[in-house]
Every structure is written in C-alpha cells, then in structure tokens.
Amino acid sequence: MEIKQTAMAGTLESSDIQIVLSQGSNGIEFDLTSDVMKQFGDDIKQTIEDVLKAFKIDSAMVKVVDKGALTPVIKARAITACQRALDMKDQPQWEVL
Template identity: 45%
Template sequence: MEIKKSAVAGTVESSDIMVTVAPNPEEKIAIELDSSVEKQYGEQIRKLIAETLKRLDVSAAKVTAVDKGALDCTIQARTLTAVHRASEVGEYNWKEIDSWNA
C-alpha cells in the first residue's frame, strides 16, 4: 500500500495512542515512539506497528506514535486506520484483517 499523504488516528488520552503516518522519501519504514511505558513495552509497541505495516504491504512510511498506555488491539487499530487514511483507501477487507488475530 502506498502512503500518499500524512494522516492521524487516535488521541493522547490515557490508554490510547496517536499514530501519525506520512510518506517517507527514503523508501523505508521509520518509527518514532514517545511512550509513557517506553521502558516496559517500547520494543513490543514498535514490533506491533512494524508487523501491522508489513501486513498492509507498506514498505515506505514515517510513523510517529505518541502512546499513553494503549493495549495491543488499540495500537493495531490506530495504525491500520492511519495507514488507510494516508493511502486514501476507501474500502477495507475486514475479513482479512480480522484473521490477523485468529
């Protein structure tokens, strides 16, 4: 999936994460994380964002995530939504996405 513009999903409220996805002219994935639980879960958050991007066939993007203790399902949902907004995709294959967690 091609990232065409910058897009945001989520908030900076407690137990949420704000994910911003933007095009990356360097043609790679770059993830910047600011998290209140960085020491405990930073590696897991980055891994989950990267896995979600891979499943969506995103090969070039700048991702900025501001985390306030979000659960994995919220991190995945916010990343998914931001990517779809940034790629200007209007339709989702929910059955495929739902199978990721099966």
C-alpha cells in the same frame, strides 16, 4: 504500497495512542514517545510494523505518542492510520484484521 497522504489516528487521552503516518524514504522509521518505553517500546513498534506489512507499506515515517494503550488499541489505530494514508477509507481490507 506507497503512502498517498499524511494520516493520523488516535488521541492523546489516557489509555490511547496517536499514530501519524507520512511518506518515508528509508524504510520504516519510528519516532516513539511513551511513558512505558523501556517495558513495551519494542512491542509497540512490532505491533505497528506488523500492520504496515499487512498493508504492504515498506517505507514510512511513523510518529507515535503512546499513553498506555493496549495491543488491540494499538493495532486498531495502526489499521485506521494505514487506511487513511492509503486513501482506502471507503474500501477497508478486511483480511488484515
């Protein structure tokens, strides 16, 4: 699916993550900032990529600011950002959960 609009989910509070999705032109591109980048950077990216694949998004610019979010929080924020970017706020795809 193609991203229709830039969308954001999450906050910059402790134990949260902010994800901004916008249209991309060269696959999935990440701009990731995290205090735990060395330990969990790959896991954060993989969790977000899995959600993007579930929504059939294959081209996007993903800006991520992590403040120590756990995996379920990362997944929830990614799902919300995808639904907003695809303008599906009122018709959630429950099967991706």
